[in-house]
Amino acid sequence: EIVMTQSPATLSVSPGERATLSCRASQSVSSNLAWYQQKPGQAPRLLIYGASTWATGIPARFSGSGSGTEFTLTISSLQSEDFAVYYCQQYNNWPLTFGGGTKVEIK
Amino acid sequence: EVQLVESGGGLVQPGRPLRLSCTASGFTFGDYAMSWLRQAPGKGLEWVGFIRSRAYGGTTDYAASVKGRFTISRDDSKSIAYLQMNSLKTEDTAVYYCTRHHGPHIAVADYWGQGTLVTVSS
Numbered sequence: 001e002i003v004m005t006q007s008p009a010t011l012s013v014s015p016g017e018r019a020t021l022s023c024r025a026s027q028s029v030s031s032n033l034a035w036y037q038q039k040p041g042q043a044p045r046l047l048i049y050g051a052s053t054w055a056t057g058i059p060a061r062f063s064g065s066g067s068g069t070e071f072t073l074t075i076s077s078l079q080s081e082d083f084a085v086y087y088c089q090q091y092n093n094w095p096l097t098f099g100g101g102t103k104v105e106i107k
Numbered sequence: 108e109v110q111l112v113e114s115g116g117g118l119v120q121p122g123r124p125l126r127l128s129c130t131a132s133g134f135t136f137g138d139y140a141m142s143w144l145r146q147a148p149g150k151g152l153e154w155v156g157f158i159r160s161r162a163y164g165g166t167t168d169y170a171a172s173v174k175g176r177f178t179i180s181r182d183d184s185k186s187i188a189y190l191q192m193n194s195l196k197t198e199d200t201a202v203y204y205c206t207r208h209h210g211p212h213i214a215v216a217d218y219w220g221q222g223t224l225v226t227v228s229s
Contacts, residue, residue: 044216095170096214100151
């Protein structure tokens, strides 16, 4: 099973600032990496797949990069609605696995 | 508009069965693989299993934690996916989400239901 590790666990950021979230895979997943956003009491929402391709309706301030074992989700200028938990997920191998999440909170 | 609506959750005793349903609308259900995921209270996301579309054999895969106890099936004529859960354990307590795969070779969940809570307790 591929283990996905996200860092940091919590990120404190002021509105308007840039946020950088990291995700590391225990072995190469090529570009088969997705990012999700989850707000309290809601289902997750797909943001990025293929490491860098936007899902439908996702604003351009969200961007993904990386390949192999190292990936990054960048939120260029945090809006109030972006404070949430973010998960990465690999889909290169079964079982599909998620990272433990990064909580982006208001500084 | 794509919609996924789960039903069937609730309180169940350990060892008992429960079946969840996911009713889909707004897309051609039979063309898509469907997954079930879960999230234990205060915890992260876990992929439970998925079922491929008929075009890809309609076969299933499961997480090791549920293999042999859970079964996913689909009725394309009704646009419903099912999760049959047998021999439930307390550690199966979670919100269960039904999701649609983005594509046949892209196992990411592009649409989610609202989730249904399953509580396994005596």
